[in-house]
Amino acid sequence: MALLSVNNLSISFGGLRAVDDFNIQIKKGQLYGLIGPNGAGKTTVFNLLTGVYRPDEGIVLLDDKNITNLKTMDINKCGVGRTFQNIRLFKKLSVLDNVKVGLHNRFHYNTFEGILRLPKYRRLEKMMNEEAYRLLEVFDLDGEAKLSAGNLPYGKQRKLEIARTLATNPKLLLLDEPAAGMNPNETKELMETIRFVRDNFAMTILLIEHDMKLVSGICEELTVLNFGKILISGETNAVLNDSRVITAYLGE
Amino acid sequence: MKDKLKKMPKTWLDNLITYGMVIIVFLLVQMFISRGLVSNLLQGLLVPLCVYVILAISLNLTVGILGELSLGHAGFMCIGAFSGAFFSKVMADIITVTAVRFTLAILVGALFAGVFGFLIGMPVLRFRGDYLAIVTLAFGEIIKNVVNALFVGVDSRGFHFSLKDSMSLGLEADGDVIIKGALGIIGTPRNSNFTVGIVLVLITLFIVLNLINSRDGRAIMSIRDNLIASESIGINVTKYKLMAFSISAALAGVAGVLYSHNLNSVAATPKNFGYNMSIMILVFVVLGGIGNIRGSIIAAVVLTLLPEMLRGLNNYRMLIYAVVLIAMMLFNWSPQILAWREQHSIKDFLRKRRKVQ
Numbered sequence: 001m002a003l004l005s006v007n008n009l010s011i012s013f014g015g016l017r018a019v020d021d022f023n024i025q026i027k028k029g030q031l032y033g034l035i036g037p038n039g040a041g042k043t044t045v046f047n048l049l050t051g052v053y054r055p056d057e058g059i060v061l062l063d064d065k066n067i068t069n070l071k072t073m074d075i076n077k078c079g080v081g082r083t084f085q086n087i088r089l090f091k092k093l094s095v096l097d098n099v100k101v102g103l104h105n106r107f108h109y110n111t112f113e114g115i116l117r118l119p120k121y122r123r124l125e126k127m128m129n130e131e132a133y134r135l136l137e138v139f140d141l142d143g144e145a146k147l148s149a150g151n152l153p154y155g156k157q158r159k160l161e162i163a164r165t166l167a168t169n170p171k172l173l174l175l176d177e178p179a180a181g182m183n184p185n186e187t188k189e190l191m192e193t194i195r196f197v198r199d200n201f202a203m204t205i206l207l208i209e210h211d212m213k214l215v216s217g218i219c220e221e222l223t224v225l226n227f228g229k230i231l232i233s234g235e236t237n238a239v240l241n242d243s244r245v246i247t248a249y250l251g252e
Numbered sequence: 253m254k255d256k257l258k259k260m261p262k263t264w265l266d267n268l269i270t271y272g273m274v275i276i277v278f279l280l281v282q283m284f285i286s287r288g289l290v291s292n293l294l295q296g297l298l299v300p301l302c303v304y305v306i307l308a309i310s311l312n313l314t315v316g317i318l319g320e321l322s323l324g325h326a327g328f329m330c331i332g333a334f335s336g337a338f339f340s341k342v343m344a345d346i347i348t349v350t351a352v353r354f355t356l357a358i359l360v361g362a363l364f365a366g367v368f369g370f371l372i373g374m375p376v377l378r379f380r381g382d383y384l385a386i387v388t389l390a391f392g393e394i395i396k397n398v399v400n401a402l403f404v405g406v407d408s409r410g411f412h413f414s415l416k417d418s419m420s421l422g423l424e425a426d427g428d429v430i431i432k433g434a435l436g437i438i439g440t441p442r443n444s445n446f447t448v449g450i451v452l453v454l455i456t457l458f459i460v461l462n463l464i465n466s467r468d469g470r471a472i473m474s475i476r477d478n479l480i481a482s483e484s485i486g487i488n489v490t491k492y493k494l495m496a497f498s499i500s501a502a503l504a505g506v507a508g509v510l511y512s513h514n515l516n517s518v519a520a521t522p523k524n525f526g527y528n529m530s531i532m533i534l535v536f537v538v539l540g541g542i543g544n545i546r547g548s549i550i551a552a553v554v555l556t557l558l559p560e561m562l563r564g565l566n567n568y569r570m571l572i573y574a575v576v577l578i579a580m581m582l583f584n585w586s587p588q589i590l591a592w593r594e595q596h597s598i599k600d601f602l603r604k605r606r607k608v609q
Contacts, residue, residue: 107467
């Protein structure tokens with residue numbers, strides 16, 4: 001059974017059909033890639049899935065639950081976490097606090113308990129710290145916990161963004177070009193991290209990527225978008241060797 | 253793992269310095285007063301100083317922590333001042349214990365200002381952009397003018413409102429006009445003093461600092477840093493924006509109550525509740541460092557005392573004031589000075605000393 005099932009998703013901006021009849025089925029535990037040339041509509045698909053845009057048509061089902069027209073925050077509560085192409089961290093907050101904001105909806109105490117520092121505040125803050133440090137250790141960021149997030153080197157910022165999203169305990173993780181701007185070494189390390197996350201957090205991952213090495217290295221299945229339409233979907237090697245895909249990327 | 257938890261960011265040390273600073277200044281001032289070293293002029297400034305400090309802290313919650321611009325903070329102060337004074341005047345005979353009445357008046361002022369903050373924030377904070385600045389700017393002016401034209405009287409049949417004059421209230425013989433339009437409220441009990449002011453400053457600090465270092469505070473600051481990311485990890489953006497803004501407005505209301513109970517009469521003039529006042533509070537916040545609570549306190553105190561201390565210099569007064577403004581701006585915003593301050597911070601100094609011991 002598919003964890004994420006998207007049927008007939010479409011959106012237009014003015015006269016431009018940015019995404020047209022997009023379909024995808026992602027099984028639990030799968031590492032799925034979404035590729036395509038610049039401007040193909042990949043990020044628009046992510047924005048549709050996370051409620052940043054409302055689709056004109058189509059249905060998005062997560063675990064058989066319709067999340068199509070929900071708000072961004074509610075979609076996250078249903079279990080969709082995402083990262084951004086251009087990193088969006090809380091730059092002035094510390095690395096630790098970035099992850100703790102991610103834990104927001106998992107540890108509840110109210111404003112008065114917070115202001116008056118009641119025992120529940122102390123207990124839950126301690127639990128949040130432990131949980132946040134556990135996540136930071138996974139990404140080898142625990143040494144930088146007290147730095148402000150904006151001061152981290154680029155590669156670590158990417159990792160922190162993933163850690164923050166994982167803190168919300170999602171079922172499905174959407175990664176928008178996680179390797180953008182990384183050197184080959186960092187990309188390799190990132191591949192390991194993504195695999196590790198999939199295995200250790202039992203995560204289902206959909207990622208947008210340009211780096212073909214990364215895609216062919218870790219994705220089991222691919223969907224190729226071109227001009228908002230699906231060009232081809234299927235098993236990774238078959239897709240990458242398809243003549244239509246090569247044409248879309250390299251031209252005739 | 254465990255020793256890592258022990259090395260948690262020492263925000264409490266930071267907060268402790270802030271509380272300590274306020275308490276030490278209070279004790280010093282009390283000592284000087286008892287020795288007769290403080291002039292009458294200066295003594296008269298002590299309560300307004302507390303008022304400005306509370307206003308600066310509360311505005312910093314909106315501007316520095318939430319990252320929205322409010323240009324009508326004096327409007328919330330005005331609401332607090334009038335609702336608090338109104339309560340005190342009406343209840344003067346019913347609640348005779350001053351402490352209880354004044355405490356309730358403060359709560360009433362905070363409640364009214366907070367409710368207005370909520371009502372204004374509810375539509376405006378749903379937008380992204382500088383709409384709050386525009387709306388609060390208008391709100392501050394509207395409130396001031398409405399209060400200037402407002403007549404409220406009370407008699408055996410209850411409260412009467414009018415926007416024309418006190419005659420049209422139609423009061424009975426036993427009635428009393430409490431808010432007299434442009435004259436405002438005359439005869440408020442003068443319950444404010446420096447000690448009450450400092451206690452309120454400390455309470456304001458306690459609320460704001462603890463809020464910042466809690467789950468809600470982190471959510472508020474995440475909205476400031478990146479709204480889209482904040483939504484994407486499930487933060488209810490509108491709720492937390494409203495929460496921060498309402499608390500900020502309520503605290504401004506507290507400052508208003510303190511202000512109105514320091515005077516025999518309170519009237520809304522452009523000088524006390526107008527646009528210039530709102531801008532002055534903003535100047536405290538900006539020059540003290542946006543998001544820096546301790547900085548706002550220092551800026552509010554320095555920039556309030558300075559013009560008074562320099563009265564003897566007549567025309568040179570504003571010149572020096574301007575130079576101080578520029579110096580403070582450099583101190584808080586120049587990259588080189590910021591880097592220097594990072595290297596020579598009090599916190600590091602204390603930490604090093606503790607290590608030596």
